[in-house]
Amino acid sequence: VTVATDELEVVVRRSPLLIEFRDAxxxxxxxxxxxxxxxxxxxxLANMLFDPKAGNFIAVSKKLGFDEHFYGLGEKAARxxxxxxxxxxxxxxxxxxxxxxxPIYQTIPFYLGLQHGAAYGIFFDNSYRSYFDFGxxxxxxxxxxxxxxELNYYFFYGPSIKKILNRYADLTGHMPLPPKWAxxxxxxxxxxxxxxxxxxxxxxxxxxxxxxxxIYLDIDYMRGYRVFTFDQQRFPNPKALTDRLARQGIKxxxxxxxxxxxxxxxxxxxxxxxxxxxxxxxxxxxxxxxxELFVPRVWPGESVFVDYTLxxxxxxxxxxxxxxxxxxxxxxWNDMNEPSDFVDxxxxxxxxxxxxxxxxRTTHAKNRNTFALLMxxxxxxxxxxxxxxxxxxxxxxxxxxxxxxxxxxxxxxTNSTWDALALNIxxxxxxxxxxEPFIGSDVGGFxxxxxxxxxxxxxxxxxxxPFCRNHKTSDGYDQEPWRFxxxxxxxIRKYLKLRYELLPFLYTTLEQAHRTGIPLFxxxxxxxxxxxxxxxxxxxxxxxxxxxxxxxxxxxxxxRLVYLPPGAWYDYWTNRKYAGGTMIYVDAPLDxxxxxxxxxxxxxxxxxxxxVGERPDDTITFNIYPDxxxxxxxxxYEDDGVSPAYKNGGxxxxxxxxxxxxxGFAVSVDVVEGQYNPGVRKLNFIVAxxxxxxxxxxxT
Numbered sequence: 001v002t003v004a005t006d007e008l009e010v011v012v013r014r015s016p017l018l019i020e021f022r023d024a025x026x027x028x029x030x031x032x033x034x035x036x037x038x039x040x041x042x043x044x045l046a047n048m049l050f051d052p053k054a055g056n057f058i059a060v061s062k063k064l065g066f067d068e069h070f071y072g073l074g075e076k077a078a079r080x081x082x083x084x085x086x087x088x089x090x091x092x093x094x095x096x097x098x099x100x101x102x103p104i105y106q107t108i109p110f111y112l113g114l115q116h117g118a119a120y121g122i123f124f125d126n127s128y129r130s131y132f133d134f135g136x137x138x139x140x141x142x143x144x145x146x147x148x149x150e151l152n153y154y155f156f157y158g159p160s161i162k163k164i165l166n167r168y169a170d171l172t173g174h175m176p177l178p179p180k181w182a183x184x185x186x187x188x189x190x191x192x193x194x195x196x197x198x199x200x201x202x203x204x205x206x207x208x209x210x211x212x213x214x215i216y217l218d219i220d221y222m223r224g225y226r227v228f229t230f231d232q233q234r235f236p237n238p239k240a241l242t243d244r245l246a247r248q249g250i251k252x253x254x255x256x257x258x259x260x261x262x263x264x265x266x267x268x269x270x271x272x273x274x275x276x277x278x279x280x281x282x283x284x285x286x287x288x289x290x291x292e293l294f295v296p297r298v299w300p301g302e303s304v305f306v307d308y309t310l311x312x313x314x315x316x317x318x319x320x321x322x323x324x325x326x327x328x329x330x331x332x333w334n335d336m337n338e339p340s341d342f343v344d345x346x347x348x349x350x351x352x353x354x355x356x357x358x359x360x361r362t363t364h365a366k367n368r369n370t371f372a373l374l375m376x377x378x379x380x381x382x383x384x385x386x387x388x389x390x391x392x393x394x395x396x397x398x399x400x401x402x403x404x405x406x407x408x409x410x411x412x413x414t415n416s417t418w419d420a421l422a423l424n425i426x427x428x429x430x431x432x433x434x435x436e437p438f439i440g441s442d443v444g445g446f447x448x449x450x451x452x453x454x455x456x457x458x459x460x461x462x463x464x465x466p467f468c469r470n471h472k473t474s475d476g477y478d479q480e481p482w483r484f485x486x487x488x489x490x491x492i493r494k495y496l497k498l499r500y501e502l503l504p505f506l507y508t509t510l511e512q513a514h515r516t517g518i519p520l521f522x523x524x525x526x527x528x529x530x531x532x533x534x535x536x537x538x539x540x541x542x543x544x545x546x547x548x549x550x551x552x553x554x555x556x557x558x559x560r561l562v563y564l565p566p567g568a569w570y571d572y573w574t575n576r577k578y579a580g581g582t583m584i585y586v587d588a589p590l591d592x593x594x595x596x597x598x599x600x601x602x603x604x605x606x607x608x609x610x611x612v613g614e615r616p617d618d619t620i621t622f623n624i625y626p627d628x629x630x631x632x633x634x635x636x637y638e639d640d641g642v643s644p645a646y647k648n649g650g651x652x653x654x655x656x657x658x659x660x661x662x663x664g665f666a667v668s669v670d671v672v673e674g675q676y677n678p679g680v681r682k683l684n685f686i687v688a689x690x691x692x693x694x695x696x697x698x699x700t
Contacts, residue, residue: 001014005024007025007157008023008024009021009023009027016035016036017037018035018036019033019037021120023118023159031062031063031120032063033062034061034062034063034064034141034143035061037058037060037061038059038060038061038145040058041056057145058146058148058149059143059144060124060143060144060145060151061141062142062143063141063142064138064139064140064141065113065115068115068135069081069113069114070085070112070134071112071430071525072110072111072112072121072430072433072434073132073434074107074110074399074401074434075108075409075411075412075427076102076104076427076430077097077098077100077102077104077423077427079536079538080429080538081536082132084134084135084136085134085136086131086132086136087103087133088129088130089103089129089130089369090103090129091105091106091107091338091368091371091372091398091399092345092346092347093338093340094412094413095412095413095446096415096448098419098420099419104412105397105398105399105411105412106372106398106399106400106403106409107130107369107399107400107401108399108400108401108403109123109124109125109130109132109144109401110123110168110172110435112161113142118159119160119164119529120156120158121154121168122156123153123171123172124144125153125154126149126150126152127149127366127370128146128147128365129365130147131144132144147365148365148366154171156168161525161526162516162526165433165516165517165518165519166516166517166518167517168517169404169435169516169517170517172405173404174405174515174517175405175436175437175438175513175517176514177514177646178393178408179330179391179393179641179642180613180642181213181641182214182438182467183468183503184211184213184468185210185211185212185468185496185500186212186213186214186253186467186468186469186470187214187216187470187480188216188442188472189216189218189471190219190220190471190472190473190474191221191474192218193217193221193231193234194234194235195237195241198217198252199241199244201480202250206248208489208493209493210481210482210492210610211496211497211499211500211608211609211610211611212611213250213611213612214250214251214253215245215250215251215252216252216253216254216333216471217253217255219255220234221235221254221255223270224261224270224300225259225261225299225300225301226261226273226300227257227260227261227275228321228323228324229273230327238329239328241328242327242328242330243328248611249610250611251330251331252328252330253330253332253333254332254333255334256324256332256333256334256379257299257334257335257336258305258306258334258336258339258371258375259296259298259299259304259305259340260285260304260305261300261303262293262301262304263276264277264280275320279304279313279316280293282313284306284310284312284316285304285305285307286304286306286307286353287353287354288352289352294350296341296343297341297343298340298341298342305339308374308377308378309356309357309367310356313378314377315378315381318379318381318383318385318386319385321386325383325387330393332392332393332394333394333395334375334379334394334395334396335396337372337375337376337396337397337398338368338398339368339371339372347364347368351363351364352364369400370400372398372399372400372403373399373400373401373402373403375396377405379392379394379406380394380406380407389644391642391644394408395407395408396408396409397410397412403436404435404438408438408439408466410440410441410442411428411439411440412446413442413446413447414441414445414447415446415447416444416448416449416454417445417448418454418553418555420445421457421458421553424441424458424461424462425538425540425553426523428440428441428521429521429522429523429541432520432521433519433523436519437466437510437513437514437517437518438466438467438513439466439467440466440469441467442470443455443462444470444472444479445458446472446473446476447476448476450479451484452484452485452487452488453488453556453590454555455484455488456488456492456590456591457551459491459496460551460593461549463495463499464506464543466521491591494591495593498608500606500609501607502605503606503612504606504617504620504636505543505544505603505604506520507638508544508604509543511637511651520543520544521543522542522543522544523538524537524540524541524542524548524563527565528565531565537563539551540562540563545601546597546598546601547572547598548562548564548569548595548596548597548598549594549595550586550588550593550594550596552588557588558589559586559588560588560594561585562584562594563582563583564578564579564580564582565581566580566581567580567599567627568598568599568600568628569596569597569598569599570599571595572596575688576689597623599628599632600627600631601632602623602624602632602634602657602658603622603623604620604622604634605620605623606619606620612641613641616679617638617678617681618680618681620683620684621683621684621685622636622656622658622683622686623686623688624665624685624686624687625688626660626688629660630659630660632657633655633658634655635653635654635655635656636656637651637653637654638651638654638678639674640676649674649675650676651673651674651675652673652675652678653671654670655669655672656668656669658685658687665687666699667685668700669698
C-alpha cells in the first residue's frame with residue numbers, strides 16, 4: 001500500500017509488516033524499517049534486546065544509515081550527535097549528574113535523523129519508560145521501544161530541520177511568550193532567608209551596578225515546607241517585601257514542589273494545613289491500587305501528591321496560587337516534579353499508584369513521565385485565570401513532550417565543574433532541537449565549589465541563553481558575581497550589561513521561537529545543515545541566525561580554534577572581517593569570549609540598563625554588518641512585554657535593510673506587521689568597521 005502526498009510517499013508492505021518513507025520527488029528512501037514492528041506481551045523481545053525485565057513491550061527497528069546522524073531526545077547528559085548512543089526515558093531526580101548519566105529529569109521521545117543533508121523527525125508519543133538505540137547495539141539498526149502502551153509515532157519529513165521543528169511545534173504546542181523580564185538576569189540560592197537577606201542580595205546588585213530582574217525563594221520560605229504558606233518568622237510580610245523589591249525593579253519567584261505535607265488535623269503543633277485538608281476532602285490525591293493514600297517522603301517528610309490527571313484537581317491546584325499572587329509573587333518554580341520520592345528515586349515505590357487518566361485508571365508506569373507536564377499545566381492555567389492581564393512565568397525541572405506550552409526549563413542540579421560547564425552547550429542545543437526553546441542552567445553550577453575563572457566562563461555561555469540564573473546549594477560556597485573579587489566581578493558585569501544591550505535582538509529571536517518552533521540557542525548545524533563540518537560541533541553555538549559564540553570550557557585556556565561556517569564573519573569585539581568555511585585561531589583572555597556576527601546581519605541594541613523596563617526603549621541602535629555585496633538586513637520585534645495582547649495583534653514587527661549607496665549606505669525601515677505603538681524614539685545606525693561611513697538616506 002502506498003500513501004502519497006506532494007512531498008512524501010509512505011510505502012507499507014503488509015506481510016511482513018514493513019514501512020518505508022520516501023521522497024515523493026526522487027522516490028529515494030528517507031527512513032525504512034529494518035524488521036517488522038514488534039509487540040510482545042511477555043517481554044521476550046525486551047529481554048532479547050536489552051533485558052530491562054519488562055512485561056508488555058513494543059518496538060520499532062529502523063535501518064541505520066552508514067553516515068546517519070541523530071539529534072534530540074530532550075534533556076540528555078550527552079554530546080550533540082547521539083549516533084552510537086543508547087538512552088532511556090524515565091523522569092528521574094539525578095543531582096550531580098555527569099556526562100553519560102541516563103536517564104535524568106525529562107522525557108522528550110522526539111529525535112531527528114540527518115543523512116546526506118536531508119533530515120526527518122520521529123516523535124514516539126508513548127509516556128511509558130522508553131528506550132532509544134542509535135546504532136550502539138547493532139551496525140544494522142537504530143531502534144526505539146517502550147514497556148507498554150501503544151506503538152504510536154509521528155513521522156516528519158524536512159528535508160530542512162527548521163521545517164521539522166516548526167511542524168513538531170504545531171503538533172505538540174508552541175511556546176507562548178514569557179514576560180520580557182524573564183530574559184533579565186536572575187539570582188537564586190537554596191535558600192535566601194529571612195526577608196532581610198533577600199533585600200541585602202538585591203542591594204548588593206544595585207550598589208555594584210550589576211543588572212538584575214529576578215530573585216528566587218527556595219524551600220525555606222515556607223512554614224515547615226508546606227507549599228502555599230510563608231514562614232511568619234522568616235517572611236512576616238511577603239507583600240511588603242515584594243512591594244519594596246518592585247520599587248527596585250525586582251520580581252520575586254517562589255518554589256512550589258508537588259509534595260503536599262501529610263498533615264491531618266491535630267498531627268502537628270503549628271496549626272492546621274488547609275491544602276492537605278481540602279485535597280483529602282475532595283479526593284484529589286494519588287492512591288495505591290488498594291485504595292490507600294499514597295504517602296511518599298519529600299522535604300515536608302510524609303507527603304501526598306495531587307492526581308493532576310483529574311481536571312478538577314488541576315483547577316483546584318491552579319486556584320491555590322492566589323495566595324502567591326495576592327502577595328506580589330511574579331512567577332512560580334516547579335521543582336522535584338519527576339516526581340522525586342526520598343523513599344525510592346527509581347519510582348519502584350510508586351508502581352501500584354493509580355491515576356484517574358480520563359477514567360482509565362492507569363498506573364504510575366504510564367503516568368510518571370507526564371506528571372510534571374500536567375503539574376505545569378495546572379500551574380500555568382491557574383496563573384492565567386487568576387491574572388489574565390499578565391503572561392504566566394513558570395520554570396520546571398521535569399517534563400514531557402509539550403512542556404514548552406507551559407514552562408521554561410533548566411538543567412537541574414549540575415556540578416560546579418568544568419566538565420559540567422562543557423555539557424551546557426550540547427544540552428542547551430539538544431533541548432532546542434527537541435521543541436524546548438526557553439532553556440538554561442544554574443550559572444556556575446549548583447553542587448560543589450567553583451572559582452572566579454569558572455564563574456566567569458559560565459556567564460560567557462549563559463549571558464546569551466534564554467534563561468540566565470545563578471543558583472547554588474545551601475552548603476556550597478557562595479557564588480554571587482562579587483564573591484571572588486573585583487577582577488572577576490568586573491568581567492561578569494561586562495557580560496550582563498551586554499546581555500541587556502542585546503535584549504531587542506534576544507527578544508526578537510525568542511518571538512521567532514514562539515512563532516516557528518526554531519530555538520534561540522542553536523547548534524551550528526541548524527543554520528548550516530548542508531555543511532557536514534557542523535554536524536558534531538558541540539563546543540560552539542549560535543544565537544538566532546546571526547551571532548556565533550565559541551566559549552572557553554577548560555581552565556587556564558586563553559586561545560582556541562573556532563569554526564566559521566561558509567560566508568563572511570565579523571569579530572564582534574574588533575570588527576575584523578573573516579572568510580568562513582574554515583577554522584581560525586582566536587585569542588580568548590578571561591575577559592573575552594570569542595563572538596562573531598554573520599556578514600549581512602543587522603543587530604538591534606539599546607543602551608544598557610539594570611532591569612527590564614528601567615527606561616523606555618526610546619533609542620534603538622541598528623548595528624549594520626554588511627556582506628560582500630554591501631547588503632544587510634534585520635528584524636525588530638516589539639510588544640508591551642507583559643500582557644497576552646501580542647496574540648491579538650498587539651505587536652510590531654519592523655524590517656530594516658541597508659545597502660551600499662556610493663560612499664555611504666541607504667537604509668529602509670518598514671513596519672510589516674502589527675498594531676503596537678512603541679512611541680516616539682531615536683534610531684541610530686552604525687556600520688561595522690567603518691567609522692566615517694555616512695547614512696545617505698533613511699526611508700521609513
